Amino acid sequence: MNYPSRLIEDAVGEISRLPGIGKKTALRLALHLLKREEQQSRSLAEAIVNMRTKTTYCIKCHNIADHELCNICSNPKRDASIICVVVDTRDVLAIEATSQFKGLYHVLGGIISPLEGIGPSDLNIDSLVSRVEQKDETDQVEEVILALSPTMEGDTTAFYLQKKLKSSGVKVSTIARGVPIGGDLEYADEITLGRSIVSRVAYD
Amino acid sequence: MNYPSRLIEDAVGEISRLPGIGKKTALRLALHLLKREEQQSRSLAEAIVNMRTKTTYCIKCHNIADHELCNICSNPKRDASIICVVVDTRDVLAIEATSQFKGLYHVLGGIISPLEGIGPSDLNIDSLVSRVEQKDETDQVEEVILALSPTMEGDTTAFYLQKKLKSSGVKVSTIARGVPIGGDLEYADEITLGRSIVSRVAYD
Numbered sequence: 001m002n003y004p005s006r007l008i009e010d011a012v013g014e015i016s017r018l019p020g021i022g023k024k025t026a027l028r029l030a031l032h033l034l035k036r037e038e039q040q041s042r043s044l045a046e047a048i049v050n051m052r053t054k055t056t057y058c059i060k061c062h063n064i065a066d067h068e069l070c071n072i073c074s075n076p077k078r079d080a081s082i083i084c085v086v087v088d089t090r091d092v093l094a095i096e097a098t099s100q101f102k103g104l105y106h107v108l109g110g111i112i113s114p115l116e117g118i119g120p121s122d123l124n125i126d127s128l129v130s131r132v133e134q135k136d137e138t139d140q141v142e143e144v145i146l147a148l149s150p151t152m153e154g155d156t157t158a159f160y161l162q163k164k165l166k167s168s169g170v171k172v173s174t175i176a177r178g179v180p181i182g183g184d185l186e187y188a189d190e191i192t193l194g195r196s197i198v199s200r201v202a203y204d
Numbered sequence: 205m206n207y208p209s210r211l212i213e214d215a216v217g218e219i220s221r222l223p224g225i226g227k228k229t230a231l232r233l234a235l236h237l238l239k240r241e242e243q244q245s246r247s248l249a250e251a252i253v254n255m256r257t258k259t260t261y262c263i264k265c266h267n268i269a270d271h272e273l274c275n276i277c278s279n280p281k282r283d284a285s286i287i288c289v290v291v292d293t294r295d296v297l298a299i300e301a302t303s304q305f306k307g308l309y310h311v312l313g314g315i316i317s318p319l320e321g322i323g324p325s326d327l328n329i330d331s332l333v334s335r336v337e338q339k340d341e342t343d344q345v346e347e348v349i350l351a352l353s354p355t356m357e358g359d360t361t362a363f364y365l366q367k368k369l370k371s372s373g374v375k376v377s378t379i380a381r382g383v384p385i386g387g388d389l390e391y392a393d394e395i396t397l398g399r400s401i402v403s404r405v406a407y408d
Contacts, residue, residue: 004275015252029225
């Protein structure tokens, strides 16, 4: 497209590098900012740079944190004997929102994907193994829950982690796969439906 | 949501002030930037601030411009006798992309909308009237094409502009309304279909 100014072209170019934002949307956002107070653009730019340059990660679980330990790892009320392994911060937020998990997390920072050139060494796997294998009295890990997406990459990562954690002797589990609550049986795909029968749960 | 860090919360807050971007999308974009090089966030922030603080507008048509006059107004090959009135820069880009218009533009900068408190005095209407009424030999305007959306606000603005321009004696026209090319008659709404019959075009 033939942009009316180099400044607009630069801004559209940078904004459209974000995932899911094309040139048209980027132009809409740029023109929106042009109509608003200058302060809004400055605050946006400042928040982005601050976030990128000052964000630190929890030394224990690798979640984003304001301090050395994140709010969850530093909370004495959390159950340190269960670790839930997730891909990124969004998964932590999603599970926290359910209020069903009181243990700690371990953020892998990605998922094993040979196609994208991401191998086990690019992820926070060694530190997970150390956490699980450490034998001091206070932080004895008893169970590791793998909360990964049921995709090929997720299954590959889960398989790799199971092998890595086997020697430690801790229980390794995965979140349940099944028909979503509120979902209609008719519309569930065959694999999900099949798995939900195999993993059926007995009434108490 | 309970964000893991104040920096993330600030960034999500600022990003989600953009139109069409909610908190979830903002978080996705923020986490994306965190995974990329620091330079990408800096370039994005810089491009936004540069655009907002340094963008200038054409003194003639009010389109975004790098110089005093925009590329279109300063192009001697454009036909200065026809002015196409549009709401914003996106409309200029859309019409330019058709290669069907060789005249000049006039960017209103908005549309009359009593609900949003936007009246004629908030738009670049006086300067349009001056452009049309000026009687020097070189830039004699012969026709004004109103290219506004067929909404209530667009029709209100078109009606207001017609009245304002009547005394000047120039021809005022509007872009054609009708069934879109490639569109199926069956799916055209009644008003569009009705208008396409009233405004039918005779074969040569």
